[in-house]
Amino acid sequence: MIVNNNQTEQDFLDAYDPSVFDRPSTAVDTAIFTVIDDRLQVLIVKRAEHPFKDQWSLVGGFVNVDIDDNIEATARRKLAEKTAVTTPYLEQYETVGNRNRDPRGWAITVVYFALIPSAEIVLTAGKGASDIKWSPVKNGKVMEKLAFDHARILQGCAERLRNKVLYTSLPAHLMPGDFTLSELQKIYEIILDKTIDHKSFRRRILNVNLVEETGAMRPTGKKPAKLYRLRDAKHPHFFLRNFEAS
Amino acid sequence: MIVNNNQTEQDFLDAYDPSVFDRPSTAVDTAIFTVIDDRLQVLIVKRAEHPFKDQWSLVGGFVNVDIDDNIEATARRKLAEKTAVTTPYLEQYETVGNRNRDPRGWAITVVYFALIPSAEIVLTAGKGASDIKWSPVKNGKVMEKLAFDHARILQGCAERLRNKVLYTSLPAHLMPGDFTLSELQKIYEIILDKTIDHKSFRRRILNVNLVEETGAMRPTGKKPAKLYRLRDAKHPHFFLRNFEAS
DNA sequence: GCAATAGTGTCTATGAGACAATATAGC
DNA sequence: GCTATATTGTCTCATAGACACTATTGC
Numbered sequence: 249m250i251v252n253n254n255q256t257e258q259d260f261l262d263a264y265d266p267s268v269f270d271r272p273s274t275a276v277d278t279a280i281f282t283v284i285d286d287r288l289q290v291l292i293v294k295r296a297e298h299p300f301k302d303q304w305s306l307v308g309g310f311v312n313v314d315i316d317d318n319i320e321a322t323a324r325r326k327l328a329e330k331t332a333v334t335t336p337y338l339e340q341y342e343t344v345g346n347r348n349r350d351p352r353g354w355a356i357t358v359v360y361f362a363l364i365p366s367a368e369i370v371l372t373a374g375k376g377a378s379d380i381k382w383s384p385v386k387n388g389k390v391m392e393k394l395a396f397d398h399a400r401i402l403q404g405c406a407e408r409l410r411n412k413v414l415y416t417s418l419p420a421h422l423m424p425g426d427f428t429l430s431e432l433q434k435i436y437e438i439i440l441d442k443t444i445d446h447k448s449f450r451r452r453i454l455n456v457n458l459v460e461e462t463g464a465m466r467p468t469g470k471k472p473a474k475l476y477r478l479r480d481a482k483h484p485h486f487f488l489r490n491f492e493a494s
Numbered sequence: 495m496i497v498n499n500n501q502t503e504q505d506f507l508d509a510y511d512p513s514v515f516d517r518p519s520t521a522v523d524t525a526i527f528t529v530i531d532d533r534l535q536v537l538i539v540k541r542a543e544h545p546f547k548d549q550w551s552l553v554g555g556f557v558n559v560d561i562d563d564n565i566e567a568t569a570r571r572k573l574a575e576k577t578a579v580t581t582p583y584l585e586q587y588e589t590v591g592n593r594n595r596d597p598r599g600w601a602i603t604v605v606y607f608a609l610i611p612s613a614e615i616v617l618t619a620g621k622g623a624s625d626i627k628w629s630p631v632k633n634g635k636v637m638e639k640l641a642f643d644h645a646r647i648l649q650g651c652a653e654r655l656r657n658k659v660l661y662t663s664l665p666a667h668l669m670p671g672d673f674t675l676s677e678l679q680k681i682y683e684i685i686l687d688k689t690i691d692h693k694s695f696r697r698r699i700l701n702v703n704l705v706e707e708t709g710a711m712r713p714t715g716k717k718p719a720k721l722y723r724l725r726d727a728k729h730p731h732f733f734l735r736n737f738e739a740s
Numbered sequence: 741g742c743a744a745t746a747g748t749g750t751c752t753a754t755g756a757g758a759c760a761a762t763a764t765a766g767c
Numbered sequence: 768g769c770t771a772t773a774t775t776g777t778c779t780c781a782t783a784g785a786c787a788c789t790a791t792t793g794c
Binding site for chain 3: 674675676692693696714715716717718719720735
Binding site for chain 4: 472474
């Protein structure tokens with residue numbers, strides 16, 4: 249590697265050797281949430297290979313610099329391998345990296361969480377995972393013992409999700425195209441694990457330009473309910489006041 | 495590399511070769527904010543080496559797996575190289591990683607932002623930086639052209655900071671040990687770039703258990719002001735309602 | 741006294757919580 | 768009619784915004 253003081257940037261790049269310093273491994277893990285059977289659930293896969301072979305883990309894998317243009321592409325690639333959902337709500341949560349979390353050595357993982365409507369769920373185990381399933385999340389935890397530090401990561405994702413639900417319209421991303429306000433409220437209540445006054449809830453949702461009536465009604469057996477759809481499916485709405493955390 | 499189906503995890507780790515797959519480079523960059531001369535300012539350094547030699551950039555550098563136990567340690571190490579502040583408010587903002595942001599190839603950076611009281615500022619250029627300075631931040635931008643994608647990253651950090659100031663006590667971390675409420679309000683106003691009604695402000699701060707009187711007064715030339723200190727310097731307070739974003 | 745800054749009083753507006761009341765369907 | 772679910776009415780409470788008012792200092 250030739251170095252001199254009048255080196256141009258191109259000279260530098262031509263001589264650059266990326267293997268001089270050790271690099272941490274870099275992975276992406278995603279807590280994919282949905283609501284099934286009136287419970288918040290997260291997608292977990294059984295690891296087919298060492299380390300933590302045969303243990304359950306969040307959906308993830310290493311960044312592949314040959315095929316992924318950016319980190320989010322890694323997350324979406326892994327998501328596509330496991331589910332048929334192409335445009336979920338996907339938010340970067342945090343990045344964890346240290347010397348001890350992976351027995352193979354210094355490892356970084358960029359953690360995302362995704363919200364997908366339960367109606368759109370099709371699971372495919374695919375390569376690297378011998379089994380895949382939804383597992384109910386209770387107080388940020390699942391029954392299964394998770395590989396690596398995924399239990400702590402899931403806890404953080406669930407807490408972030410709950411906090412954001414107190415002041416955003418995030419749960420709308422868990423709904424199919426059309427939904428009633430009662431259905432949406434139910435999703436809020438499941439994630440927050442507490443009941444919400446229905447009048448307060450309707451006021452909050454209808455006072456902002458979040459949803460619009462489809463014109464159709466959902467027959468419920470009793471009084472039919474108006475169907476709504478999201479006005480802007482891309483961006484969640486941020487309310488100026490929180491629901492009280494209880 | 496020996497592989498067979500009855501391999502134990504220890505067998506696997508003994509045979510593991512971390513160089514089989516290319517890894518992105520992994521850096522940490524921090525937008526270090528303070529308030530000087532009634533302006534929000536960010537610390538920038540002039541790069542001593544290629545790429546982007548002689549251009550300004552945020553404070554950062556590569557994760558060193560030999561000396562850093564975790565990512566935050568990298569951030570604190572770089573911070574310590576440039577300032578004398580040991581326990582700033584430090585929050586992970588986001589992680590950016592893609593094929594194009596660094597001419598040396600696929601590169602990840604974990605971005606933090608830090609808040610440090612202006613009283614505690616001592617700058618040391620140190621290795622890797624031929625120059626270092628505070629630069630005023632206006633609408634998330636600095637005058638200087640920044641290296642890599644640091645302009646966009648700074649924009650994001652400044653926006654996150656402003657948003658959090660609308661509902662948290664973050665600006666308290668920009669204050670020295672003792673401060674008056676007027677001084678704290680001034681910091682809020684500088685970051686938000688708008689005036690706040692002083693009655694509303696005092697109500698908000700004093701209604702929660704955020705600060706306590708020191709008993710001393712600050713002579714201001716006019717009516718002296720009560721001095722306060724933070725009750726819990728570690729954790730910022732989250733208010734249930736936002737200041738209106740204006 | 742005046743000017744400047746610190747600090748208070750109080751009215752209005754917004755929106756959450758509570759909860760009663762009404763509306764519309766199936767039976 | 769009765770019951771269940773949807774939807775509305777309205778009172779209270781907490782807190783932000785607006786802004787007038789008082790308090791204490793130096794001059």
